[in-house]
Amino acid sequence: MKVAMWSGPRNLSTAMMYSFAQRADFAVLDEPFYGPYLRLTGLDHPMRSEVLGDRRKDAIEVEQSLMDPVPDGKPHAYHKHMCQHMIDGIPRSFMAECVNVFLIRHPARVVASFAKGYPDLTADDIGFDAQAELFDHVRSLGQTPVVIDSADIRDDPEGMLRGLCETIGLEFDPAMLSWPVGPKPYDGVWAPHWYTSLHATTGFAGPEGPLPDLNGHLAELVARTMPAYRALETKKISQSMKL
Template identity: 25%
Template sequence: MTSNQARIMIWSPPRSLSTAFARSMSSRCDTKVFWEPYLNCCTFGPNRTLHWAEDIPGVMNEKYTFSYVNELMGEPHPNSPVLFAKCMIEAIIDNFDVVRSDYQHTFLIRHPLKMYRSYEKLSQGVLPIDFKVAFKNIYQELNKFYDHVINVFGQSAPPIIDADDLQENPEGIISKYCEMVGIPYTSNMLKWESIKDPAVLNWEFIDVGVISQNSYSTGLTLSGAFTSTGFGNGVKKTETEYSSDVKKCADYAMPAYERLHRLRIKV
C-alpha cells in the first residue's frame, strides 16, 4: 500500500444505486474502481456458487477466483490515491473470511419495498432470478457483515448511506461520507458523463459477466447508471402499488433494514 492511499469498499443489496455510487467515485479522477470482485467470482468464475448465468454464452471466465481478485486489489496501484471497490452482499454469504480486511468497509442500503420492487421488474425481463428466494435474507446478511467488520476486522462503526438520503441530498451525504472515510470531497462526484459502453471507464473486473456484453448490459436496468449524469433531481421516486411478493419480502426484511437505517449517515 502506498503512503496515505485510501482503500474503501461499499456493500449493498442489489438495486440500491451502487453502480451510480461507483460512477460518483470514479468521477473523482483520482480513484481506481474495482467492479463487484467477489460477486464476479461466485457468479462467473470456476468455483461459482450462483448458477443463474451458466446458460448465457461468453460470460464465464476461469481466472475469476478469490485469490485472483484479492491479489489485484492488494497491489500498490501507486498512481491511484483512492482504491474503491463495490460489491453485493450475496457474494459473500457464509464466506466473510474471503474479504480483504485492509479495505475500509462501508454500506449502502435501500428501503426493502423499493429494492424488491426494482428486482421484481428486473427478474421479469433480463435476469431470471427468483428474488423471493435468492434475496430473502439479504438485509439480515448485511447486518451480519456489518457486525463482522467491527468484531472481526476490528474497524470502527462503518459508514452507512441510505439511497433515499443520497438521492435527496447527494452533496451533503457524499461530502459527509468522504469525511468519514478520510478522502477529500470534490464536487466532481455529483456529475458524470453519460456513456453507452462500460468498458470506457477502465474499471477493473468489468471484463466478465453480462456487463461485458452490450447485447445483455443494455437490457439491464443498471445501464441507467451508465447513461445517467448524476443522482437525479433530489425528488424521491415513489411507487403507489407493490405486489404481494414484494410486500411479503419487505415485511420480512424491515427489522434488519431499520437497524441499519438508524445507524446511517445523517446531515
C-alpha cells in the same frame, strides 16, 4: 485508502461507483466476486455465461488482487461489492485493509426494481441479511462501519457526499456529482442487462416518490428483509450530520 462499498442490487451502487470514478485519485472495480459467486452457487443469472467468461479468477485470486497495490498508480481504490456475493467460500481477510461503507435502500424500492430484471428473486438475492451480518463482521474487526442511505444521497447529493468523504477522511471533489453519458470502461460485463437506464444519465437522480405498492411474494420479501434494513438505518449518516 481502499473503500469497500457494501450494497445489495438496485441500490444506487453503480451510480456511486460512477461518482467515485470521476475522482482523479481513485481507481474503481465493479463487483469483483461476481464470477466466483456464480460458480459456487450455480445460479442462472442474466448473462451468466458472459460473466463467467469475463471473471475467470477464483475467489482467492480475487481477494489477492484486492490487496495488491491500487492500479494505475492511484492512491485510492473504490470496490463496489454486492453483499449477497459473500457466501461460504468467498474470503474476507481483505476487509480488514479497507474502509468499509454500507449503502442501504428501503427494501420495497429494491424489490420493485430488482424484480423487473429478475422476477424469481429471493431474500438471498437482495442481500439485506448478508449486509447486516457483514456490518457486524466489520465491527468485529475493531472498525466503526459507515452507513449511508441512497434516499438521502438522492435528496442532496453534494451534502451527503461531502459528509461521507469527511467521515472516511477524504477531501470532497465536486467531480463526484456528475459523469459522462454512456457505458463506462470500468463497467462489469453484465452492464448491458442492468445498467442501460443509468447509461442515459449524467448524475444522481432526484428524490424518490412514494414507496411502491407491492403484494404477494414481493410484499412478503419486503416484510422478511425490513428488520435487517432497520437495524442499519439506525446507524446511518443523517442529513443533520452533513458537513
